Amino acid sequence: MFRRILIGILLFISIQGFAQKEDRMNHFINGLMSKMTLDEKVGQLNLIAPGGEIQTGEAGSSNVEAKIKEGKVGALFAVTGVERIRHFQEMAVKESRSIHFTITEEELKFFNSNLQWIAEHGDFKVFIGTDSENVKEAKFSFSIAA
Numbered sequence: 001m002f003r004r005i006l007i008g009i010l011l012f013i014s015i016q017g018f019a020q021k022e023d024r025m026n027h028f029i030n031g032l033m034s035k036m037t038l039d040e041k042v043g044q045l046n047l048i049a050p051g052g053e054i055q056t057g058e059a060g061s062s063n064v065e066a067k068i069k070e071g072k073v074g075a076l077f078a079v080t081g082v083e084r085i086r087h088f089q090e091m092a093v094k095e096s097r098s099i100h101f102t103i104t105e106e107e108l109k110f111f112n113s114n115l116q117w118i119a120e121h122g123d124f125k126v127f128i129g130t131d132s133e134n135v136k137e138a139k140f141s142f143s144i145a146a
Contacts, residue, residue, distance in 0.1 A: 036071070037071070039070075039071065039072070040071035040072075042072075043067075043070070043071045043072035043073060043074065044071075044073075044074035045074055047074055047075045047076075047077060048064060048067070048073055048075075048076060048077070064076070064088075065091060068088060068091050068092050068095075069091065069095045073092075076088060103126070103140070103142075105119045105142070106119075108120075108124070108142055119142070120142075121141075121142050121143040122141070122142065123139060123140075123141050124139070124140055124141070124142060125137055125138070125139050126138045126139075126140065
């Protein structure tokens with residue numbers, strides 16, 4: 001009788017530990033999925049072979065690098081060589097991410113020399129970075145609709 005109780009307790013404890021581990025993994029996966037756009041999620045279904053014949057979905061086997069940058073590749077088959085594999089991995093991590101935000105006309109306004117609160121049309125630069133040494137630059141144009 002004691003053995004059955006002991007075995008039952010041990011089974012219960014092991015199942016609880018597994019369930020907690022699974023909850024942490026699900027939380028991690030859900031966090032990653034929430035950061036992806038719908039196009040990126042659909043792109044993960046595309047499996048391609050650069051220069052090969054095995055393919056699914058719209059990705060095909062041509063222009064692989066552009067498709068990786070767009071997040072339209074889920075996996076690559078038949079890629080050999082450490083350098084080539086590393087190249088594709090770095091591209092997937094570093095070049096497929098972008099930052100999107102909206103700058104409104106109100107946010108471009110300033111007081112001119114006549115003390116009027118205006119927004120002028122023209123070309124602007126936006127700098128984004130973690131500090132003054134690591135900065136990305138983007139350009140945009142603003143024009144006032146007539």
